[in-house]
Amino acid sequence: AQSVAQPEDQVNVAEGNPLTVKCTYSVSGNPYLFWYVQYPNRGLQFLLKYITGDNLVKGSYGFEAEFNKSQTSFHLKKPSALVSDSALYFCAVRDTSNTGKLIFGQGTTLQVKP
Amino acid sequence: DTGVSQNPRHKITKRGQNVTFRCDPISEHNRLYWYRQTLGQGPEFLTYFQNEAQLEKSRLLSDRFSAERPKGSFSTLEIQRTEQGDSAMYLCASSPRTSGALSYEQYFGPGTRLTVT
Numbered sequence: 739a740q741s742v743a744q745p746e747d748q749v750n751v752a753e754g755n756p757l758t759v760k761c762t763y764s765v766s767g768n769p770y771l772f773w774y775v776q777y778p779n780r781g782l783q784f785l786l787k788y789i790t791g792d793n794l795v796k797g798s799y800g801f802e803a804e805f806n807k808s809q810t811s812f813h814l815k816k817p818s819a820l821v822s823d824s825a826l827y828f829c830a831v832r833d834t835s836n837t838g839k840l841i842f843g844q845g846t847t848l849q850v851k852p
Numbered sequence: 853d854t855g856v857s858q859n860p861r862h863k864i865t866k867r868g869q870n871v872t873f874r875c876d877p878i879s880e881h882n883r884l885y886w887y888r889q890t891l892g893q894g895p896e897f898l899t900y901f902q903n904e905a906q907l908e909k910s911r912l913l914s915d916r917f918s919a920e921r922p923k924g925s926f927s928t929l930e931i932q933r934t935e936q937g938d939s940a941m942y943l944c945a946s947s948p949r950t951s952g953a954l955s956y957e958q959y960f961g962p963g964t965r966l967t968v969t
Contacts, residue, residue, distance in 0.1 A: 742894075770956050781856070781943060781960040782895070789956060828894050832956055837908045838947065839885060840958060842894030 740765045742831050744843035751819045751850055759814040759846045761829030770832035771812040772840065773803055775825050782828065788812060799823070819850045856961035858944050864967045865934055872930045873964045877946030884927050885958060886919060888912065889941040898942075901927060934968045941965050 741764045751757045763769055770789050774782040786797025793805045803814045812829060826847050830840040857876045865871050877884050882903050887895035898917070900908045903924035913919075916934075921927040931938055942965075945958040 772957075774960070779962075779965070781858075781962040782945075784957060784959065787957060830894075833897075835908070837885075837900040838883065838956060838958075839897040839900055839908070840887075840895070840945075841897070844892070844894050 740831050740833055740841050742829050742841055742843040744827075744829055744846045746846050747844075748847045748849060751848070753821050753850055753852050754818050757814075757816050757819045757823070757848065757850070759827050759829075759848060761812045761814065761843060762810050763812060763829070763831045764810065765831050765834065767834055769810075769812075771803075771805065772830040772832070773797065773801070773812075773814050774828045774830065774842075776828065776845075777825050785814070785827075819848075821850050821852055824848055824850045856944055856946055856959055858942075858961040858964050860964060861962060862965050862967075864969065867936060867968055868933055870930065870932045871934060871966065872928055873942055873966075875927045875929070875944030875961060877926070877944070878948070878959055880949065881946035881959070882924065882949040883947040884921055885945045885947070886927070886929055887943040887945065889943055889963070890939075895943055898929075931966075934966075936968045939966055939968045 743762045772787045773785040788795045788805045796802045829843045833839045859874045884901040886898040889895040901921040916932045919929045941963045943963045944961045947958045
C-alpha cells in the first residue's frame with residue numbers, strides 16, 4: 739500500500755535562513771508526488787509536483803523540492819524563508835489506482851520567526 | 853472561475869441530526885474528490901466521482917454517509933444521524949479531464965468545518 743511519512747511535526751527556522759521540510763514515501767511503481775500548503779481555516783493550496791523528469795522541481799512562492807529515488811524522499815526546500823511561509827505543509831503521493839486519489843502525510847508545521 | 857467552492861464553510865449540529873454539504877468544482881473538471889481532515893492529521897480520501905459516476909468509496913465512508921454528483925457538476929455529501937466522531941473538516945477537490953501531467957493535479961476548496969455537539 740502507498741504511504742507518505744513526514745517525520746517532523748514542526749520545523750522552526752529564522753527568517754532569511756534556508757528551510758527544509760522532509761517527506762519520504764512508499765509506492766509501487768513510479769511515484770507522482772505533491773506538496774500542498776494549508777493556512778489556518780483554509781483549504782489546501784498546490785505548491786509543486788514531481789511526475790517525471792528533473793529531480794529538482796520548482797514551484798510556487800520560491801519553493802522547490804528534490805526527488806531522490808534511492809532514498810524514496812521528496813523534501814521541500816526554500817533558500818530564504820519568510821515569516822509569511824509559516825503554515826502547515828503536506829506531502830502527498832498519487833494512488834496507483836485509476837482514481838488518482840491522493841495519500842497525504844500527517845503534515846509539518848513550519849514556523850518562521852523574524 | 854475562481855476555483856472550487858464549498859458551502860457552508862462552517863456547520864454546527866447536534867448529534868443525531870442530518871447535514872448536507874455542497875461542493876462546486878472548477879468548471880469542466882470531470883474528476884471530483886471528497887476528503888476528511890481531522891485535527892493534526894492529513895486529509896483522508898472519502899470518495900471519488902468521474903463525471904456523475906461514483907467510482908470509489910473509502911472504508912471511512914460508513915452507511916450514514918452518501919455522496920452524489922447528479923449532473924456531473926456540483927456534488928453533495930450528506931451525513932445522516934451525525935455522531936461526535938464526524939466532527940472534522942470536509943474538503944472537496946477537483947481535477948481536469950486533460951491528459952498528461954495536468955490531470956494529476958487536484959485543486960481544493962476551502963472546506964466545510966463540521967462540529968457535532
